[in-house]
Amino acid sequence: MEKTESLRSAGKFGVRQIAIIGMLSAISIMLGLSGFGFIPLPTAKATIMQIPVIIGAILEGPLVGAMIGLLFGIFSIIQSLTTPNILSFAFINPLVSVLPRVLIGITAYYAYKWTWSKNEGVRIGVGAIVGSLTNTLGVLTMIYLLYAVQFAQTRGIDVSAATKVIYGIALVNGVPEAIIAMAISVPVIMAIKKRYKN
Incomplete structure (x- = not known):
């Protein structure tokens, strides 16, 4: 464990970190290609493609997550x-x-690290929620800042309504995605951490 921490602080990746980056990146990509990375909801599709990023970050640090x-x-x-x-x-x-x-990966790791709780599941859950919301809000905010006019045109709405629509999507998609990310990340990370200890 000390060796892993020193690799993190030095900004270098060990064999395990490189393997985890490759494996979790492949899972994320396969989720996207197969369509399994999207969960249909009554009003939209929730993505789970951010979950491998969250898992990698909490297990191996912000550089691996990034x-x-x-x-x-x-x-x-x-x-x-x-x-x-x-x-x-x-x-x-x-x-x-x-x-x-x-x-x-960066926000998920530091939310996990800085959560004041002795309960590991709570800390992982907070990290997963923050990481998932970073994805949803980050993507939609950048679309709003850079492409509000084009977004409004594609939706057939007035530019003045773009803010409500974009952040309406953030609310409708972001909350379920965060809940799903937490529900999947907590047991997976807890199981892997238990295996690490053994």
Whole structure:
């Protein structure tokens, strides 16, 4: 464990960290390609593609989480170019598709680390919720800041209504996504941490 901490602080990756980055990045990409990364809800689709980033960050630190998020973001750009949809014009911009995904790992890790609780499940849950909301709010905020006019045009609404629509999506998608991220991340991370100890 001390060796892992020293690698984190030095900004270097050990064999285990590299393996985890590759494995969790592949899971995130496969979730997107297969369609299993989206859970249908009555009003929208909730994504779970941020969960591998959260798991990697809480288990191995913010640099590992950021790397998984980086690969997740790059995949988003490639997907937007190869299978475009009405919002692909925004997702080909790294500020929309990459930056928020890199930040998932950083915010999830530090929310976990700085949560004042002796209950490990609570700390992991807080990290998962913060990481998931970073994805939802980060992506939608960048769309609003950079592409509000184009977003309004694609939706057939007035630009003045773009704020309500964008943050309405954040509320409708963000809350279920955060709950799902917490529900999946807590038992998975607890199980892996238990195996680490053994």
